[in-house]
Amino acid sequence: MAIKGFEILLWFLIIPLAAGNLPVFETGKEKDWFVRMTDALICGYVLLFAVFELLALPLIFTRQSFAVLKYSYEILACVLALAGVIFAWKNKKNRADGAERKKSLSRKKIPAAMWLAFLLVAIQMGAYVFGMATDLDDAFYVATATTTLETNGMFTYDAYTGMLASYLPARYVFAPFPILLAFYSDMVHMHAAVVAHTVEPVFFLLISYLVYWKIGRKLFDKDDRKVGLFLLFLVLIQMFSYYSVYTQGTFLSIRIWQGKALLASFVLPAIFLQAKECMEMNRMCDAWVTLFLMMTSACLVSGMGIMLAPIMLGLMTLLYAVKDRNRGNIKRAVICCLPNVICAAAYVIIR
Structure with a gap:
């Protein structure tokens, strides 16, 4: 049980957190730990999602086995995480005032x-851990992951x-x-x-609310009281919106x-928040690379993301x-929209 717990933390927390420290992201410029x-956790998930999409599509269309994708992605994810750790360690000396920041944080009262x-x-996370809501989409998503593991083929059998x-x-x-679910499994x-x-x-809920928290900080100019109220009302709306x-x-x-x-x-x-920052910076910077990875991630998670993400980004750009x-x-x-267009x-073409 302890080994499984460590494996879960490794792939859902430690590796994304480490990979999010790569120099392509601007996480190291933030003073608040x-x-x-x-930022590192969000960027890490975005990077790993984008890498999986770019790696999986060629292997699927060339009819490679799932084992090829699994080992390739496993090695690549570990290399990215290790590179992120090395980069964070090298930049540690630039944050020598960490003790002072921790003291200031301890004096900072959380509303x-x-x-x-x-x-x-936390209650929502507990509901996922101790309860389970089945859905008709289980017939495809879970069945596809299970079939992938059993047959070592990707989309070779009808789920x-x-x-x-x-x-x-x-x-x-x-x-x-x-297929990513099969990899995690x-x-x-x-x-x-x-x-x-x-x-x-549990982890997808965590990163979602972290994005909402960052949106609140952006909208209310980092006012903790207003951000706290924003997040509280948002959570309540989410919890009481099961009317459909x-x-x-x-x-x-x-x-x-x-x-x-x-x-x-x-x-x-996340795309909305990142696009807003990119437009307001109005210059080429690392933020645009992050936005490109987010657009690629939208292709991975859903076919609707292939169209909805560029539509939203296009409207914001105009x-x-x-x-x-x-x-x-x-x-x-x-x-940034090129992955979606392709x-x-x-x-x-194949339709």
Whole structure:
């Protein structure tokens, strides 16, 4: 049990946190250690999602075995994590005032609303750990992951019938998120259904609320009291929005392990926040690289992300172009949308 717990922490927390410290991200420039850790975790997940998408698609279309993808991605993820640790260690001397910052943090009073929001988030995590809500989409997502592990093939068998598939499912092949579920299941040595319903939701819920917390800091100019109230009301709205199976709160609180739910809860809000920062910086910087990786991640989690992400980024780019009377960001936004455009064009071709 202890070994499984360590494997879960390794692949869902330690490796993403380490990979998020790479110099391509701006996490090291933040003075507050908690914000720096938050940025590293978010960027780490985005980087690993994007790498999996770029690695999986060629292997799927060339009909390679799942073992090839598994070992390739495992090695690459570990290398990225190790590189992130080395980079963070080298830059540790630039943060020699860490003790002083910890003292200032201890004197900083966290508002009661923020504590209450943390408690409600913990309750949502507990609901995933100690309970389980099944969904009709289990018939495809969990079955695809299980079939991948059993047959060592990716989309080679129909998840609904178990029969040998004569063609690749165009609707899902460009968003191989169930294959990533199979990878996680193999790494932590647990059944795909358990990983999907119990393990993944805890960490996906965490990174989603971390993005919301960062959005609150952006909107309310880092005012902890206002950010705490913002986060509290957001959590309450999410918890009491199960009046339909299609609401955003339902996707977050009940089925976040599904790719389309992760798209709505984590990827699109992260793209919104990152795009806002890129447009306001109005120059080429590391933030645009992060945005490119986020757009690639949108392709991984859901086929809807292939279209929704560039639509949102395109609208934001046009609004900022009119607002600031500057067209310089349009070219960079187009480059960030290239993964989505390529996947959409390939979908039309094989459809």
